Amino acid sequence: MNMVRIKKAILARMPLTVQFLVEVLAYWRRLCRYNASIRTNRDRQKMQYTILRENHIIEKGMSMRNTRRGFGQAKVTTLLEHLLQYNRLFGTEDKSFLDYPLSTIKAYIAYQHRDGVDIAAIEDTFVQLCREAGLDADALQLPAGIEMCKAADLKQQARADFESLLYSRHSMRYFQDELPSRELLEKALKLAARTPSACNRQAWHTHIYFGDESHELLRMQDGCRGFYDDIHCSIVVTADMKGFLGHEPFQCYVDGGLYAQNLINALHYVGLGTIPLSCGFMTDKLLAMQRRFGIPENETMVVIIGTGVMPDEMKIAISTRRPVAATNTYH
Ligand SMILES: Cc1cc2nc3c(=O)[nH]c(=O)nc-3n(C[C@H](O)[C@H](O)[C@H](O)COP(=O)(O)O)c2cc1C
Structure with missing residues (x-):
């Protein structure tokens, strides 16, 4: 019998309460490896999921009944920082990922313009990001924001x-x-x-x-x-x-x-x-x-x-x- 089968045979003889403890440890090990909060920037998928979540927070902000004038600027700034980081780390592997969050930010900028809010710093970073990623902001066509x-x-x-x-x-x-x-x-x-x-x-x-x-x-x-x-x-x-x-x-x-x-x-x-x-x-x-x-x-x-x-x-x-x-x- 190889080691894996021996371990399995021993475990099967243990009371279920002990088997559960082993199961919890196995889950702990997977959490430590794959949870998106751990070593986020070393993993393209973890970074993408985290950015999608931050992107959604902006969309969700726009979909509330009453939005505070100028809401969400700190969150959009953080999202832009993470997108700049993503582009530098993984832009060559998957650039098309940027389309959706950038379309959301474009919709957010239009939303704030309609409210007459000045968000010049956010607009500058948005333009810088599009330039660094080689993307044309006018060509961003993905449906984003609210309807x-x-x-x-x-x-x-x-x-x-x-x-x-x-x-x-x-x-x-x-x-x-x-x-x-x-x-x-x-x-x-x-x-x-x-x-x-x-x-x-x-x-x-x-x-x-x-x-x-x-x-x-x-x-x-x-x-x-x-x-x-x-x-x-x-x-x-x-x-x-x-x-x-x-x-x-x-x-x-x-x-x-x-x-x-x-x-x-x-x-x-x-x-x-x-x-x-x-x-x-x-x-x-x-x-x-x-x-x-x-x-x-x-x-x-x-x-x-x-x-x-x-x-x-x-x-x-x-x-x-x-x-x-x-x-x-x-x-
Ligand atoms: C398990 C689960 C948890 C969610 N939790 C929240 C939440 O805490 N707050 C929130 O505003 N939306 C929450 N949502 C809604 C999602 O943001 C929403 O389903 C997602 O953006 C897709 O949009 P849709 O439901 O309009 O298709 C949750 C959705 C699911 C499935």
Whole structure:
């Protein structure tokens, strides 16, 4: 027997509690290698993902109901610095990556011009970056920034066919004051229950909060600064860890994630607006939130879905997608 098989055979005889410890260590090792916060600038993909996140923060800023005059300048300056760095380190490997963040910054500059804000320093750095990268700012054509949508159109498209449903769903960062009806929520929950799950265990659970409780939950979540009190209904999707066996320690996140996406689409189908909100936090924070909002410890929070009645017209972030060729590998 080779060493790997010997190690496996020994481990298989250990109590499951010890096997879990080994599993946690293996995960720790992968985190240390691949987490984007560690040695970011030494790795093109880590840098790209980090920049995409910073790019989104600018788009998201533009898609809020009320934006502060001149908002986001420090964040755009940081993004520009990171793009300059990226271009110097990896520009020759993948220059086309710059198109989307540069298009967002171009949309941001136009937005500030409409508001009559002077952002000359940002414009200078933008021009410098385009020059260094050999790109023509006028030729940047990728859809970026925000667009206006009408609720009536989105509702009609959500009902038309599956393709229209997917293309018309957008994250929304403000809603009408009126709460969504329990009838619509329950219709969406019933549709989402059609989600497949490992061995049909259906270990998902939802917790729904309205009004001040929704605002407080989102204030703690902290991914909706500037708009948490515009979201008057929050659905926490959890997965019950009691539903899974020793050989599938991470399955709860998979089943919970599949359910959550179906619920988002179902809410859109019944005519409500939605936004998924992250629960990808350290355990301390998640358990503090669970204690505060009456969610049992055996459940693990997967995502919060902010939902509500759409305003007649709203701003949405365009959130351009990467080409399929960049995310698919045929084997
Ligand atoms: C798991 C998850 C967590 C998210 N967390 C946040 C968040 O904390 N704050 C936020 O404004 N948007 C959040 N979003 C929304 C994303 O920004 C949005 O889905 C993405 O930009 C794509 O845009 P779209 O949903 O309009 O297609 C989250 C989305 C997902 C799937």
